[in-house]
Amino acid sequence: GAVVSQHPSRVICKSGTSVKIECRSLDFQATTMFWYRQFPKQSLMLMATSNEGSKATYEQGVEKDKFLINHASLTLSTLTVTSAHPEDSSFYICSARGTSWDTQYFGPGTRLTVL
């Protein structure tokens, strides 16, 4: 099956710093990648949809200047949380979808803790 990786799996940072999370599709080309955020015991909330080579589409209420998304190649998308604050602490999960099918394959997630 398709494999999606995320790096890092866990990060702790100080308030005010920026954190970059990478999402890679390892064995398929992903024209579309999705970024989700999940708070404890809550559902996954779609943050943005990222298409290779174009600007990401952000969901209502998600600040595009705070959550920078880059999808420069068919196998890599990055999410940068700029000037992170404690309320940004969450589990961030990416998913990727190939060109010819609708199923999303999820990465293992990145747990961000902002002190």
Add this chain to the structure above:
Amino acid sequence: GQQVMQIPQYQHVQEGEDFTTYCNSSTTLSNIQWYKQRPGGHPVFLIQLVKSGEVKKQKRLTFQFGEAKKNSSLHITATQTTDVGTYFCAGGDTGNQFYFGTGTSLTVIP
């Protein structure tokens, strides 16, 4: 915006009992997917339903898509401890974006 609700939020069952979670969308869906997330893990794709009234089975799991394509259900027969986790539905819109339901957390008591 699109809202996808699931009930119940939590369910505790004795091992061997059946379990059902219901998913309701505020808008008509193009398709629906179901995922299972184990504690500490990431969502794992279970199935996708596309057709109105569609029913699919995977061993002890039965998935249904409503006639109006606004609701869906997942039924597990004779639960086992390995069924523990949170089950999410995700409704797909015409743009092929998926919006996750609120999830149902299943606890199976041995």
